Ligand SMILES: [Zn+2]
C-alpha cells in the first residue's frame with residue numbers, strides 16, 4: 001500500500017492524500033488550496049494524478065480546504081462515489097456552489113487585471129453548475145457504520161467533533177501484496193474537547209498508521225470559562241453605550257456556535273436582551289442544516305434545541321436573507337449585535353457593516369476566528385490605524401477585541417490528548433495540515449511522547465510505502 005501527500009503537506013489548506021492499495025486508488029479529501037490569489041489558481045487547476053483513474057473519494061468534512069476542489073475533480077472525469085456523512089453532504093450542498101461563485105468572481109477580477117497587461121483571459125476551473133452536479137456523486141454513511149469501499153478496504157467514519165458532520169476516517173485494509181492486515185487512521189481536522197454543540201472527538205483502537213492534522217501545534221487557546229466572561233463583558237459595554245458589536249464570523253459552525261453561546265448566556269441571566277442579527281445568506285442556510293442534524297450533535301445540545309426555546313431562534317434574533325433587509329440594518333436604533341461573513345472580512349456583507357461602523361469609537365469589532373495574513377481581518381486584528389474597504393480608506397476608531405476560544409480546532413495540548421487516546425502500535429505517524437513551525441512543534445512533542453513509533457512531517461508529493 002502506498003500513500004502520496006498531494007496537498008496540506010507543509011501548509012494548512014488543500015487537503016488531499018492518495019491511497020493506492022489492491023489496484024484501487026482512493027482519495028482522502030479533495031480540498032482547495034487557499035493562499036495568494038494567483039498561486040491558488042495555479043495550484044488548484046492541476047491534479048498530481050489522473051482524476052479519471054480515482055476509484056472513490058472519502059471526504060472527512062465539508063470545509064472548503066477539504067472539499068472545495070471536488071467539482072473540479074468530477075469535471076475532469078472522476079466518476080466514482082464520494083463517501084461522506086449525511087451532514088457533510090448537506091453542508092457541501094450549500095458550500096460548494098458558494099465556493100464556485102467566489103472562484104468565478106476571483107477569475108473575473110484577475111481577468112480585468114490581465115486585460116490591462118494584454119494577457120489572455122483565464123477560465124474558471126469550475127462553475128456553480130459543476131458544483132451542483134458533483135453533489136450527485138455523494139454516498140452518505142453515518143458514524144460507526146462500516147462499509148466496503150474497494151477490494152479489501154473497509155471504511156468507518158467516527159466523530160471528529162470539529163464541525164457538524166466532521167469525521168475521522170478509519171480504513172481497515174487487507175493488503176493483497178504482502179498479505180497483512182493494516183489499520184490506517186486519518187484524523188481529518190480534530191475538534192476541541194468540551195465543545196457546547198459537538199461531541200468530543202471519538203477514539204479508535206488498534207491503529208497501525210496515522211495521518212494527523214497539526215494546525216495548532218505549539219499554540220494554546222484561551223480557557224473557555226475566561227473567554228465566556230470576556231464575551232459578557234463586551235456585550236455589557238455595548239449595552240451601556242447603546243452602540244454596536246460587529247462580529248465577522250464564518251457562516252458554518254462559528255455563527256451557530258456564537259448563537260448557542262449567546263442564548264445560553266441569556267438563559268443564565270448573564271446578559272440582558274439585545275437585538276441580534278445574522279446577516280449572511282450562507283449562515284442562514286447553514287443554521288437550517290444544523291436543525292436537520294440534531295442526531296450528529298452533542299445530546300445536551302440536541303435537547304436544548306427542542307427544550308430550551310430554540311437557541312437558533314431566540315427572542316430578539318433575526319436572520320437576514322434579502323439585500324434590502326441587510327441595508328436596513330444601517331438604520332437600526334439602540335444596542336445591537338451584527339454577525340456577518342466572511343470571518344476574515346475578505347468578502348461578503350461584513351464589508352458594508354465595517355464601512356458603516358468602523359469609524360465610531362463606541363462600537364466594538366470582535367474577531368472569533370483565524371485570519372490569514374494580509375486579509376482585512378488580519379490588519380484590523382493587528383491594529384492598523386487606517387484600512388481600505390471596498391476601495392475607500394477608513395480610519396479605525398472602533399475598539400478591536402479577539403476571542404480565539406471559539407476555534408473549531410484542538411490546540412497543542414488537545415492534539416496530544418487526542419493522540420494519547422488512539423490505541424495500537426501507531427508505527428508511523430504522518431503530520432499534515434499545518435504551517436511548518438506548527439507541524440514541527442507538534443512533531444517534537446509527539447515523538448517525545450511516543451518513542452516507539454516514528455513521527456514524521458509529510459512532504460508535498462512524497463510517496464510512502466507501508
Ligand atoms: Zn476543517
Ligand SMILES: [Zn+2]
Nearest residue numbers: 063065066189
Ligand atoms: Zn482543514
